[in-house]
Amino acid sequence: DIVMTQTPLSLSVTPGQPASISCKSSQSLLHSDGKTYLYWFLQKPGQSPQLLIYELSSRFSGVPDRFSGSGSGTDFTLKISRVEAEDVGVYYCMQGMHLPLTFGGGTKVEMK
Amino acid sequence: QVQLVESGGGVVRPGRSLRLSCTASGFTFSDYGIHWVRRAPGKGLEWVAVISHDGGKGYYADSVKGRFTISRDNSKNTLFLQMDSLRVEDTAVYYCASPATPNGYLDYWGQGIRVTVSS
Numbered sequence: 592d593i594v595m596t597q598t599p600l601s602l603s604v605t606p607g608q609p610a611s612i613s614c615k616s617s618q619s620l621l622h623s624d625g626k627t628y629l630y631w632f633l634q635k636p637g638q639s640p641q642l643l644i645y646e647l648s649s650r651f652s653g654v655p656d657r658f659s660g661s662g663s664g665t666d667f668t669l670k671i672s673r674v675e676a677e678d679v680g681v682y683y684c685m686q687g688m689h690l691p692l693t694f695g696g697g698t699k700v701e702m703k
Numbered sequence: 704q705v706q707l708v709e710s711g712g713g714v715v716r717p718g719r720s721l722r723l724s725c726t727a728s729g730f731t732f733s734d735y736g737i738h739w740v741r742r743a744p745g746k747g748l749e750w751v752a753v754i755s756h757d758g759g760k761g762y763y764a765d766s767v768k769g770r771f772t773i774s775r776d777n778s779k780n781t782l783f784l785q786m787d788s789l790r791v792e793d794t795a796v797y798y799c800a801s802p803a804t805p806n807g808y809l810d811y812w813g814q815g816i817r818v819t820v821s822s
Contacts, residue, residue: 630808632748639798639812640740640748651810652803683748687808690762692738692750 593618593686597695604674605703612698614667614684620647621664628687631660631669632694635680643682644669676702705729707799707813714819715789725782725799725813733757733777735802738809739784741795751797752784767793789820 594617604610620629627647634640642651644660647667657672671678679702684695711723725737739751752763752773761773772785782799796815803810 632809634742634748639815640800640809641812642810645807645810681747685748685809690753691764692753692808694748694750697747 592691593620593689593693595684595686595693595695597682597684597698599698600696601699601701603701603703604671606676607673610671610674610700612669612682612684612700614662614669614695616665616667616686616688618688619664620667620686620688622688627663629660629662629667630685630687631658632683632685633678633680634683635677638680640683674700674702705801705803705811707801707811709797709799709813709816712797712816712818714821716822717789717791717820719789720785720787721789721818723784723786723797723816723818725784727780727782727799727801730801730803732775732780735805737775737782738800739773739782739797740800740809740812741793741797742815743792743795746795749795754782786818789818791820791822794818794820 596615598613620627629647631644632640648660659670681697681699683697706728708726715721738753754761754773758775770788774783798815800809800812
């Protein structure tokens with residue numbers, strides 16, 4: 592199974608400031624079709640998870656452009672250009688390269 | 704508008720069974736493989752199982768293989784998860800999730816249903 596490792600475990604951010612979360616995979620997520628099967632989700636308190644970023648860097652429908660995904664191979668980053676109060680919750684990366692789908696351990700984002 | 708609604712959760716003793724359902728609307732259910740994902744208390748997300756669009760194939764996490772069975776009824780736009788030989792560590796909120804495109808994975812999620820396994 593592909594192991595996904597996220598850092599940091601938690602992040603305290605000031606509204607309006609940038610934030611970034613790192614994710615590493617134990618195997619390359621670059622497929623022969625040219626796509627990188629790395630996804631980012633946010634689970635806000637009391638809500639279901641929601642997809643933010645698919646295939647490394649594409650924003651899902653309705654996701655604000657302050658969220659961006661980048662990276663390659665086995666190293667990935669989610670960046671929030673200017674954090675807003677509604678961005679609090681737990682962020683997860685996930686690989687879609689092979690079954691079983693596997694998630695990182697999560698990064699809890701809180702406001703200062 | 705895509706909607707996924709889980710039902711069937713509850714409190715059950717270890718070793719017993721429970722069947723979860725997920726009713727879908729707002730998309731062509733029979734076109735997509737559908738997933739179950741869970742989140743145990745104090746832990747992160749864990750993928751549980753997926754079933755192919757026609758119900759012909761199911762794939763499972765090692766933690767549930769041999770105990771859980773995923774199935775679907777495309778005539779009723781409904782996904783199922785039969786959970787047998789339940790363990791305390793199966794306690795979690797269970798979500799069904801569907802792709803938005805044939806190549807997607809977990810684009811849309813239900814609201815989740817709580818399963819508690821306790822003696």
